Amino acid sequence: MAEDLAILYGSKEEQYQSLIPQIRGLLEGENDLVANLANTAAALKEQFGWLWVGFYVVKENELVLGPFQGPVACTRIKKGRGVCGSSWAEAKTLIVPDVGKFPGHIACSSSSRSEIVVPVIRHNEVVAVLDADSTELSQFDTTDQQYLEEIITLLNF
Numbered sequence: 595m596a597e598d599l600a601i602l603y604g605s606k607e608e609q610y611q612s613l614i615p616q617i618r619g620l621l622e623g624e625n626d627l628v629a630n631l632a633n634t635a636a637a638l639k640e641q642f643g644w645l646w647v648g649f650y651v652v653k654e655n656e657l658v659l660g661p662f663q664g665p666v667a668c669t670r671i672k673k674g675r676g677v678c679g680s681s682w683a684e685a686k687t688l689i690v691p692d693v694g695k696f697p698g699h700i701a702c703s704s705s706s707r708s709e710i711v712v713p714v715i716r717h718n719e720v721v722a723v724l725d726a727d728s729t730e731l732s733q734f735d736t737t738d739q740q741y742l743e744e745i746i747t748l749l750n751f
């Protein structure tokens with residue numbers, strides 16, 4: 595399956611390498627954060643076809659749903675709750691190969707099987723998280739981590 599897709603679309607690395615200049619182009623010259631988060635989520639969804647990809651933004655000590663692509667999602671997540679809240683509390687990227695085995699995972703969609711959450715850190719504070727969910731087990735790895743961490747540096751938080 596992964597090999598078939600690699601023939602069609604290129605390897606995961608190649609896909610990120612072609613996507614990053616596109617995202618740079620989308621963000622260049624636009625300083626509206628919501629517009630930029632929305633286009634970043636859409637570009638990732640178009641490229642990879644994940645179930646859900648989007649942002650939760652820290653507001654009044656909660657994560658609040660921001661621009662995303664995919665099924666409707668829970669709107670507020672407390673620090674330390676679920677994968678997103680844990681990534682926020684630990685200020686580090688979390689890769690979850692099987693969400694069924696993550697204690698406290700918040701199931702916004704029953705189709706989600708694996709997940710990656712990348713914190714956006716500015717001045718030593720987590721200001722948002724980028725969350726991606728897949729219908730496949732073990733979809734995300736350190737290649738996704740590396741490139742998603744690069745992509746979030748482009749955002750104008």
Ligand code: SME
Pocket residue numbers: 646667668671675676677678679698699700701702703706709725727
């Ligand atoms: N699964 C996440 C919640 C967000 S949705 O997947 C969009 C979590 O456990 O934090």
